[in-house]
Amino acid sequence: MIIERKPLSLWERLYLPAIIGGFKVTLRHFFKKKVTMQYPEEKWVVPAGYRGAPYLVRDQEGHTKCVSCQLCEFVCPPKAIKITPPGPAGELADRPNAEKMPKEFEINMLRCIFCGFCQEVCPEEAIFLQKDYSLTGTNRKEMIYNKEKLLDLGGTHAGVQKWKHKLEEARAQEDFPVKV
Amino acid sequence: MSATPTTETKPAPPAIEKIRIKIDGREIEVPKLSPDWQGKPVPTTMLQACKMVRNDIPHYCWHPKLPVAGNCRMCLVEFGTPALGPDRKPLLNADGTPVIRKSPRPAIACATPISPGMEIYTQTPGVKQMREGVLEFLLINHPLDCPICDKAGECKLQEYSLDYGASASRLVEPKVHKPKAEDLGPRIVLDAERCIMCSRCIRFTRDVVGDDALSFVNRGSYSTLTAYPGKPFDNNYTLNTVDICPVGALTSKDFRFQMRTWFLKETKSICTSCATGCNILIGSREGKIHRYTPRENDGVNGPWMCDAGRLHYKWIHREDRLLDVLVRGEKSTWTTALSEMADKLKLAAPGSVAIIASARQTNEELWLLSKLKAKLGAISDSIPRIGKGDHLLLDADKNPNTNGSRLTGISFTEMGINLVKIAEGIASGTIKTLIVFGEDLLMHSVGSDQLGAKELTSEVVQEHGLTAELLGKLETLIVSDILPNATAQYAHYVLPGCAHAEKRGTFTNRDGRVQKFLQAIQPPGDARAEWDFLHDLVYNLTGRSGFQTIEGLFNEMAKDVPAFNGLTWAGLGDAGVTVKI
Numbered sequence: 001m002i003i004e005r006k007p008l009s010l011w012e013r014l015y016l017p018a019i020i021g022g023f024k025v026t027l028r029h030f031f032k033k034k035v036t037m038q039y040p041e042e043k044w045v046v047p048a049g050y051r052g053a054p055y056l057v058r059d060q061e062g063h064t065k066c067v068s069c070q071l072c073e074f075v076c077p078p079k080a081i082k083i084t085p086p087g088p089a090g091e092l093a094d095r096p097n098a099e100k101m102p103k104e105f106e107i108n109m110l111r112c113i114f115c116g117f118c119q120e121v122c123p124e125e126a127i128f129l130q131k132d133y134s135l136t137g138t139n140r141k142e143m144i145y146n147k148e149k150l151l152d153l154g155g156t157h158a159g160v161q162k163w164k165h166k167l168e169e170a171r172a173q174e175d176f177p178v179k180v
Numbered sequence: 181m182s183a184t185p186t187t188e189t190k191p192a193p194p195a196i197e198k199i200r201i202k203i204d205g206r207e208i209e210v211p212k213l214s215p216d217w218q219g220k221p222v223p224t225t226m227l228q229a230c231k232m233v234r235n236d237i238p239h240y241c242w243h244p245k246l247p248v249a250g251n252c253r254m255c256l257v258e259f260g261t262p263a264l265g266p267d268r269k270p271l272l273n274a275d276g277t278p279v280i281r282k283s284p285r286p287a288i289a290c291a292t293p294i295s296p297g298m299e300i301y302t303q304t305p306g307v308k309q310m311r312e313g314v315l316e317f318l319l320i321n322h323p324l325d326c327p328i329c330d331k332a333g334e335c336k337l338q339e340y341s342l343d344y345g346a347s348a349s350r351l352v353e354p355k356v357h358k359p360k361a362e363d364l365g366p367r368i369v370l371d372a373e374r375c376i377m378c379s380r381c382i383r384f385t386r387d388v389v390g391d392d393a394l395s396f397v398n399r400g401s402y403s404t405l406t407a408y409p410g411k412p413f414d415n416n417y418t419l420n421t422v423d424i425c426p427v428g429a430l431t432s433k434d435f436r437f438q439m440r441t442w443f444l445k446e447t448k449s450i451c452t453s454c455a456t457g458c459n460i461l462i463g464s465r466e467g468k469i470h471r472y473t474p475r476e477n478d479g480v481n482g483p484w485m486c487d488a489g490r491l492h493y494k495w496i497h498r499e500d501r502l503l504d505v506l507v508r509g510e511k512s513t514w515t516t517a518l519s520e521m522a523d524k525l526k527l528a529a530p531g532s533v534a535i536i537a538s539a540r541q542t543n544e545e546l547w548l549l550s551k552l553k554a555k556l557g558a559i560s561d562s563i564p565r566i567g568k569g570d571h572l573l574l575d576a577d578k579n580p581n582t583n584g585s586r587l588t589g590i591s592f593t594e595m596g597i598n599l600v601k602i603a604e605g606i607a608s609g610t611i612k613t614l615i616v617f618g619e620d621l622l623m624h625s626v627g628s629d630q631l632g633a634k635e636l637t638s639e640v641v642q643e644h645g646l647t648a649e650l651l652g653k654l655e656t657l658i659v660s661d662i663l664p665n666a667t668a669q670y671a672h673y674v675l676p677g678c679a680h681a682e683k684r685g686t687f688t689n690r691d692g693r694v695q696k697f698l699q700a701i702q703p704p705g706d707a708r709a710e711w712d713f714l715h716d717l718v719y720n721l722t723g724r725s726g727f728q729t730i731e732g733l734f735n736e737m738a739k740d741v742p743a744f745n746g747l748t749w750a751g752l753g754d755a756g757v758t759v760k761i
Contacts, residue, residue: 067327067328068328068437069326069327069328069332069440070439070440070443071327073443074440074442074443085437085438085439085440086437087436087437087438088433088434088435088436088437088438090437097360098325098327098328099328099360099361099437100327100328100437123326123327124327166323166357169354169355169357170357172354173354173356173357
């Protein structure tokens, strides 16, 4: 389709009014509040509920909350999570009562799509999508976060300590007839 | 010697009397008698009748191969029977149908026999309420520690709670706590809290194994499963209780915290620990085997298998597996080794070659070796491996394919009879080439490094005179094995083979049942399935065009070996086919 060009009017042919109009817009912005953020010196404050990188959390007593149930590994759509269960001879958990703790817990942050399924499926409230959005590394291996790193980054989450409660409940029942 | 293959060894059962009943309004005809746990015909129960029309009634304590206990109450159903008049004749409605008197009480479907004209209702609001109620009781003291429970994913309590249970708990009192992670035997861990008192394990060990080792103690909420004091629960079948436990009360120490069940890929296979050939499922994930579980086959092992066979898998993942083709101690390639070997064997004089093939090889591999034997005019045998058998499944013959070795002509009725001749032949210098498959002539020690299996599979291998000195005299020694062994150190050619989980093939068990097994994991390193490279070797030597696939190879073998005539790979199915031995 051919578009016919109309000839310019006199006002348009004068040229200067349009230039002045443009400068007026530019000048107006000089006196407005700045919207550009000086990233990375200045960091963005993410809103509540933001889905950043998933990290493991500890409970208020500093124990690992994860029990290595591997539901997050199962649900993870890009298969970013890899958990090594302790096995029969593995180290005992650092928290009382629940006998199981992951031997290794790896999240490949290059694969992670920050969907939050792991947080949603976790029966122990042990993994949360936190506020980190800028993850960098110099090689691919560095971007696979291991258990130690995930726990350090995750911090603590004060939730219900269900295993501790179970143990307290069990200890209160001193009259249980079978003693082992 | 051709035999007609049959799928079952049992003769056809006589004609069965049938009766008509109605299940949820659908009229069906079911046999009056059905086999009980021992296979004896007894009146058909409601549960069996419902199973026949694929109406699965939830149940915990009932198991097809265990005596009926009727204590879990999960299978409660409502039913009605035809009303009889004073003359003992059925009353009829106006439209000619019989009047049905609904029973005022429900009945447990697992223990109530059916009667003619009976109507069973499995989906009424009453039945749904009863199931919900039973589940609520079962869950009262259940710890709900599914995240750390090995049974999660294959737990009947989880499944039925989802299907029939209430969505929330009404319990406000503290739960009764019982001992957790208690040692019940050398291979079993008991979590008493999770137990729902179905008594399957008690009945199994008492009635099937004949080792009355378990019982309940205490009453009410405090009821607990325990082994008799001073009598350890350590028979050779304890791990079956883990399979039949509908919850996570009994778990395997070996599989404890290894892998969640939903990740396991299950591959149909055969146990290779003895001549019984129990059907198994190999549970593997990402190339690692995590467990064996029995696969039901009433013609062989029923739903059970022994602990020794079940735990005999760790050698497959041993660090020191043979991974490279070695030619005179140097790392080489398959092509080089196979063509060199073929050239040497082509020049070998008739009678100067001996083959010792393990009865742990598959039928196909032994058949290919028998082709070599025919071509070279060789003398051959296998090595008998005799251990302890028992009354249930464990066989004294520890070779999984003794009959295969006989039927393919590698060994004879008395296995091991030729070993003396081979030793004499080497000593006198007439035998210059020895081909050894899957046997360590100098030691015979495979996979005895794991938990409890050594004393259970203690093998006695026939003594023979094939000493290191004799092996040193050989011009050519070809050894194929899976694990490093002393014989391989003298070998000119070492060919790394595959464990049964890494290849496909068939075994012929003690009753002559030809059973196939499938590949669960990939072989490590350069290891190759024996049938695969043997096929290449036979082709190089004889020019006989073989088959690149195991299906074709099996079908070719079936045409050639009289006992296997008429068999096909596809025709073997999952259960296997019995041939005349």
